[in-house]
Amino acid sequence: MAEILAAGEALERALALLQGGDIVAIPTETVYGLAGDATNGIGVARIFEAKGRPRFNPLIAHVAGMDMAERIAVFDPLSRRLAQAFWPGPLTLVLPQRPGNGIHPLVTAGLDTIALRMPRGFGGGLIAKLGRPLAAPSANSSGRISATTAQAVAADLGARIKLVVDGGATPVGLESTIVKAEGEKLRLLRPGGIAAEEIEAAVGMGLLRGDAAGVEAPGMLASHYAPDAAVRLNAKTVGEGEALLAFGGQRAEGWRHAAAFRNLSASGDLREAASNLFAYMQELDRSGARTIAVETIPFDGLGEAINDRLSRAAAPRDNTQPTT
Numbered sequence: 001m002a003e004i005l006a007a008g009e010a011l012e013r014a015l016a017l018l019q020g021g022d023i024v025a026i027p028t029e030t031v032y033g034l035a036g037d038a039t040n041g042i043g044v045a046r047i048f049e050a051k052g053r054p055r056f057n058p059l060i061a062h063v064a065g066m067d068m069a070e071r072i073a074v075f076d077p078l079s080r081r082l083a084q085a086f087w088p089g090p091l092t093l094v095l096p097q098r099p100g101n102g103i104h105p106l107v108t109a110g111l112d113t114i115a116l117r118m119p120r121g122f123g124g125g126l127i128a129k130l131g132r133p134l135a136a137p138s139a140n141s142s143g144r145i146s147a148t149t150a151q152a153v154a155a156d157l158g159a160r161i162k163l164v165v166d167g168g169a170t171p172v173g174l175e176s177t178i179v180k181a182e183g184e185k186l187r188l189l190r191p192g193g194i195a196a197e198e199i200e201a202a203v204g205m206g207l208l209r210g211d212a213a214g215v216e217a218p219g220m221l222a223s224h225y226a227p228d229a230a231v232r233l234n235a236k237t238v239g240e241g242e243a244l245l246a247f248g249g250q251r252a253e254g255w256r257h258a259a260a261f262r263n264l265s266a267s268g269d270l271r272e273a274a275s276n277l278f279a280y281m282q283e284l285d286r287s288g289a290r291t292i293a294v295e296t297i298p299f300d301g302l303g304e305a306i307n308d309r310l311s312r313a314a315a316p317r318d319n320t321q322p323t324t
């Protein structure tokens with residue numbers, strides 16, 4: 001079983017594991033990440049193996065500073081502006097790779113672009129000390145709900161990894177927002193922990209939506225974030241044996257009979273809802289309910305990312321290849 005060490009005491013142990021080509025689960029401000037040295041092919045392969053990822057989809061490389069980022073990728077002015085505005089923070093930029101950057105090709109699945117992010121908290125210090133970027137997908141088995149606590153990581157991956165660094169519940173609770181500059185425009189590849197509106201305000205223009213050329217963020221396949229229970233969206237009623245994931249002051253008919261009940265945010269605060277989403281999905285799933293009924297969540301601000309994750313959790317499970 002993985003050892004769980006408090007963030008304040010884990011730096012040396014985490015460093016030693018990473019330097020030896022091993023992997024470590026670490027807290028970030030978004031969700032827990034399963035980290036390996038992005039320049040070490042064995043370490044990166046261990047990430048895919050531990051997650052049981054069916055295919056080698058590209059990972060985000062996490063950096064500790066702008067100098068490290070510029071050694072790995074080529075920044076256009078728009079992307080640099082976003083990095084200045086939102087790093088460290090829940091924003092991932094997809095950029096052309098700088099040749100000879102030492103990043104193992106498994107990280108990028110052979111693409112000539114790379115997804116970069118500068119995380120807040122424990123990860124930043126760890127990367128700086130290691131002196132190398134960390135490849136880190138969310139620390140969950142492939143296709144499952146992302147982990148927002150060290151305990152959730154240990155319950156899922158504990159038998160396959162040696163160390164979980166415990167930094168408490170992750171404050172944002174949703175994965176990073178992923179954007180990519182396309183000429184003078186920006187495309188939203190994955191809604192996430194920074195609302196699209198915030199990015200639009202920072203750059204003074206609207207974001208392009210949808211994928212220009214097929215699936216741009218290959219991890220964005222339909223069935224994903226799947227609990228064992230079925231998921232039913234926009235629920236106005238609660239059926240026999242169903243659990244209810246509520247939001248704000250709505251109350252689906254029959255809610256008192258729900259097999260289990262959680263309210264993402266009683267006050268209707270989307271930021272609070274985002275931070276509770278994955279943990280509450282897991283808790284409702286553990287109740288053994290056959291279906292999780294979910295009340296309507298507004299689409300503004302972080303609601304876009306919350307609805308994105310919920311619709312993936314609700315997608316049909318067969319004939320799909322969950323990937324991250």
Ligand code: TXA
Pocket residue numbers: 028030031032033034057058059060090092094108111113114115117119136137138139174175176177178189190216217218219220324
């Ligand atoms: O908040 C987060 O982003 C968390 C924490 C741990 O940093 N990480 C995370 O990683 O969510 P992961 O592997 O679960 O999701 C990474 C996403 C996938 O959808 C992947 O397809 C996309 O990033 N991606 C990675 N490299 C890409 C690239 N070069 N072009 C387009 N999409 C890319």
Ligand code: MG
Pocket residue numbers: 137138146324
């Ligand atoms: Mg993931």
